[in-house]
Amino acid sequence: MQKLVSIILDCIKNINNERTIYSILHLLNGKKSSQTIQDAHLFSIKKYFGVYESLTRDSFERIIDEIANNQWIKPIEEQRYLLTPSGESYCKKNPVPPHLNGWKYYSMTKLFWERLSLFIQVTSNLVYKETKYIPIQKNKDIHTWVKACLVGTNISRQEIGNQIFHELLECLDQVDGIQPPVLVFRLTGYQQIGLTAEQTANKLKMDMIDYQLEFNNILHYMIKKISENEKNFPLLSFAVYDIKKANDLTNSTKKTWNLYRRGYSINRIAKERKLKVSTIEDHFVEIALNVKNFSIDEYVDKSQQEKILEVARQEQTRQLKQIKEMLGSVTYFQIRLVLAKYGERQWN
Amino acid sequence: MLLKKHFGYHTFKTGQKEVISSILSGNHTLAMLPTGTGKSLCYQLPGYVLEGHILIISPLLSLMQDQVEQLKKFGEKRVIALNSFLSVEEKRSVLTDLKNYKYIFISPEMLQLSYIIQRLQRLKISLFVVDEAHCISQWGYDFRPDYSKLGEIRKKLNDPVTLALTATATRKVRNDIIKSLELNEVAKIESSIDRPNIALHVEQISGYQEKENRVLNLIAKLKKPGIVYFSSKKAADHMALVLRKKTNLRVSAYHGGMDSNTRVLIQQQFIHGQLDVICATSAFGMGVNKENIRFIIHYHMPPQIESYLQEIGRAGRDGKPSVAILLYTPGDERLPLQLAEAELPTNLQIDWLFKIIFQEQIIGKKQLNPEWQELGGFSELQWRIVESFFSEPMQELDDLLSLKDTIQEFINERLEIKKQNIFLMKKFIESSKCRREFILQFFDETMVNKLHSCCDLCGDDIQAFYGNEVCGQSPSNEETWKDYLAKILINSELRE
Incomplete structure (x- = not known):
């Protein structure tokens, strides 16, 4: 649990008492609500987005109790905590898996793993000239993908095993911050079935929670390394090909975005979709976070934008209420838009 | 010859040969072969001799998936499983070129749909296979109400040669199977259920x-x-x-x-x-x-x-x-008794359901609402039993009253049979x-x-x-991840 504790402590440190601890649970779960997505960006903790999807409220609360008992955090008000110096030193001693990049990769991690594992199984059986075996991935799309890869490569069937072996070595060997056994022993090949997550964790004497985090860590590392050096990985780069989802908007926000592009105003979108204006505003904040060329000038004029950023920087706060009190004339929606659009760039 | 070519076996196992030759001479056949003796070969092999299609009715989704995979593993591509796993799109495309599939696996639920039957009627079904046929009989331990309608469906498909397969069925159950499928003359191939080793x-x-x-x-x-x-x-x-x-x-x-x-x-x-x-x-x-x-x-x-x-x-x-x-x-024995009771809907649930149905009927709604499953706390199994009693659109008000009694009677009967079975198991133990x-x-x-x-x-x-033979190679703990990768990806025999 060490690594999860470090992540939670890191989140508490960054949030700095401006949200309740449950915002952290939503973040780790990868909850696709505008609030969670905004927080992830606002507090520079988006790398943890969706890295522990199966974490339950119960176990999360138990961890919080435990780290409060250890005095690594101290309660400020209900459901809000601050990091203590001993919490700080715990974090230093137990660094978080360094390659996690949830916001960027969480939506493709599973697909990448499914592709990689089936590709290795198929290649291994090719190398050993075995045609009768049970594929460990059932998803038909992945099967079609593997077939397309094999047709698309001009590497001979004798060489393919050798090639992928060297690509994997090149990718995984002697890299700081990853543990290759976490991934490699789960691979299935000819006459050799890979271990389950639990079996691998046992073998490596890790607990399941930290195992899952390390597993995501190495996958995120691989996706990044391979996508950035496709030429070095002619076979592995198949696994990241076309893997990026069209855009990262939530479904409902996507609908709002489409209406916006047809020239609809916020009020009209709300009417058309039979949703509250405030909901549509949430969607716009999400769009400001995700769509690079989306301009917020229509909703907040330039001088107001500057004022909001100025106050936020001076006061070192991301709490909307405080900013609004300082400025008076702006709306919450305007503050959120500005922070979403420029917040992170200014602070990091 | 066919055996070797398509399935890689040299000899038949007990009963397989008899069953296959019975089918090929055009007889309806009831085959009781013990588990593990390759029952599926009995319809797979005739597929390479008979013209037309082999229709296999299979009650369990996992079993169906598995059989499809086995056939594919042996290189047979003309296989399809028609079940609730298919998306609407997939279903549509499969149904349009159904004639290209030699082996059609189908769940009994799907066979209740009239458009599916119409599609099947356009094909020549040369063999109608009922797998796990003991599900047909209410005396069977795994009775499935939708299985009892297979006789009617068989008629609609022009009385094709039929193969009923089961591993474990008492005589009573076997007679029930024949009656329910409306088979006149049946060749019975029943090997002993005993496994002497x-x-x-x-x-x-x-x-x-x-x-x-x-x-x-x-x-x-x-x-x-x-x-x-x-x-x-x-x-x-x-x-x-x-x-x-x-x-x-x-x-x-x-x-x-x-x-x-x-x-x-x-x-x-x-x-x-x-x-x-x-x-x-x-x-x-x-x-x-x-x-x-x-x-x-x-x-x-x-x-x-x-x-x-x-x-x-x-x-x-x-x-x-x-x-x-x-x-x-x-x-x-308390545990199986509890499980048996949990499998069936309770009288309380049935009362609740019919109260709602009557209310809905008054305002003219004539469909079983899937939301009632959750509202009434029905498990998946319980709901499937309930569903199988309703037609679409729903029965008229008058018939609904007697339907309620029918369902309750059914539940009581099932529970009684299950208790009997547990009792017999206990007798075996004692x-x-x-x-x-x-x-x-x-x-x-x-x-x-x-x-x-x-x-x-x-x-x-x-x-x-007793014995201490080690049954497999235990990978040494010293194997590094690189060794492991090399082992699965590099065939050292090819290197020399």
């Missing part, structure tokens, strides 16, 4: 802790690999944990609560000799074609003799001596004469020759099944 043992154990210790003790000594069956997921998980802690054996749990990727891995690990023992619920076993399983332990009693036979039948498919050990603690004879009698067979290693009551000694 499996010794039958029952042990009385005084309590829960003693049982756990006994399992530990047995597993340490018995020749492996083997399976321990449980009726509860929790117990299976727990025992696997204890075994891993207290022995250095490779042990894993397997049950329906695990995600499907993990289940595939564990099943394949066991088949490839990477595991010594599986602690499983009855979800484990289908499609596990493993020859050398040496023991089956039942930690809980199965709810009926048929299930017991299916589960112990996974041992010793290579013909070598194997052992089945059932551990019984007084009061163990039996004081030969256990094999008890089972043979249950299936209206007589014992032909007395076996040397028969059962505990005939004085068979369990120590004959």
Whole structure:
């Protein structure tokens, strides 16, 4: 649990008492609500987005109790905590898996793993000239993908095993911050079935929670390394090909975005979709976070934008209420838009 | 010739040849072949001789998926499974070129849909296969109401040659199958349910802790690999944990609560000799074609003799001596009784449902609302039973009153039959004469020759099944990840 504790402590440190601890649970779960997505960006903790999807409220609360008992955090008000110096030193001693990049990769991690594992199984059986075996991935799309890869490569069937072996070595060997056994022993090949997550964790004497985090860590590392050096990985780069989802908007926000592009105003979108204006505003904040060329000038004029950023920087706060009190004339929606659009760039 | 070419076998197993030649001479055939004797070959092979299509009705989705995979593994591409797994789009495209599929697997639910029947009527069905045919009979332990309509469907498809397959059916059930399918003349091929190379043992154990210790003790000594069956997921998980802690054996749990990727891995690990023992619920076993399983332990009693036979039948498919050990603690029958009750809807649930239906009928709504499943707290199984009684659109008000009685009667009857089955299982446990004879009698067979290693009551000694042979290569802990990668990706024989 060490690594999860470090992540939670890191989140508490960054949030700095401006949200309740449950915002952290939503973040780790990868909850696709505008609030969670905004927080992830606002507090520079988006790398943890969706890295522990199966974490339950119960176990999360138990961890919080435990780290409060250890005095690594101290309660400020209900459901809000601050990091203590001993919490700080715990974090230093137990660094978080360094390659996690949830916001960027969480939506493709599973697909990448499914592709990689089936590709290795198929290649291994090719190398050993075995045609009768049970594929460990059932998803038909992945099967079609593997077939397309094999047709698309001009590497001979004798060489393919050798090639992928060297690509994997090149990718995984002697890299700081990853543990290759976490991934490699789960691979299935000819006459050799890979271990389950639990079996691998046992073998490596890790607990399941930290195992899952390390597993995501190495996958995120691989996706990044391979996508950035496709030429070095002619076979592995198949696994990241076309893997990026069209855009990262939530479904409902996507609908709002489409209406916006047809020239609809916020009020009209709300009417058309039979949703509250405030909901549509949430969607716009999400769009400001995700769509690079989306301009917020229509909703907040330039001088107001500057004022909001100025106050936020001076006061070192991301709490909307405080900013609004300082400025008076702006709306919450305007503050959120500005922070979403420029917040992170200014602070990091 | 066909056998070798398409399936890679040299000889037929018991009964296969008889069944296949009966079908090929155009006879309706009822085949009772014991588990593990390759029942599916009986319809797979005729597909290479007969023109037209082979339609296979299969009650369990997992079983269907598995059979499709087996055929594909042998290079047969013209296979399709029509079931609720298909998306609307997939279904549409499959139905348009249905004629291109030689082997069509279908679930009984799908056969209730008129547009599916219409599609099938356009094809020449040369063989109508009912797999797990004991589901047809209400005396069968696994009765499925939608199976009872197969006779009618068979007629609609122009009375094709029919093959009813089952592993375990008493005479009463077999007669029911023939009647329900409306078959006039039937060739019956019934091989004995007896598996002479499996010794039958029952042990009385005084309590829960003693049982756990006994399992530990047995597993340490018995020749492996083997399976321990449980009726509860929790117990299976727990025992696997204890075994891993207290022995250095490779042990894993397997049950329906695990995600499907993990289940595939564990099943394949066991088949490839990477595991010594599986602690499983009855979800484990289908499609596990493993020859050398040496023991089956039942930690809980199965709810009926048929299930017991299916589960112990996974041992010793290579013909070598194997052992089945059932551990019984007084009061163990309570668990299957509870499970049997939980499978069926309660009277309270039925009352509630009909109250709602009557209200809806008054305002003119005539459909079973799927939301009622959750509102009424019906499990998936309970809801499927309820659903099978309603037509679409729903019956008229007058008929609904009697329908309620019909359903309640059905439930009471099912419960009574299940209790009977548990009672018989208990009689088997408490039996004081030969256990094999008890089972043979249950299936209206007589014992032909007395076996040397028969059962505990005939004085068979369990120590004959002890041994310390290691069943698979245990990968050394020193293997590095690079070694592992090299092992699976580089075929060193090709290098030289």
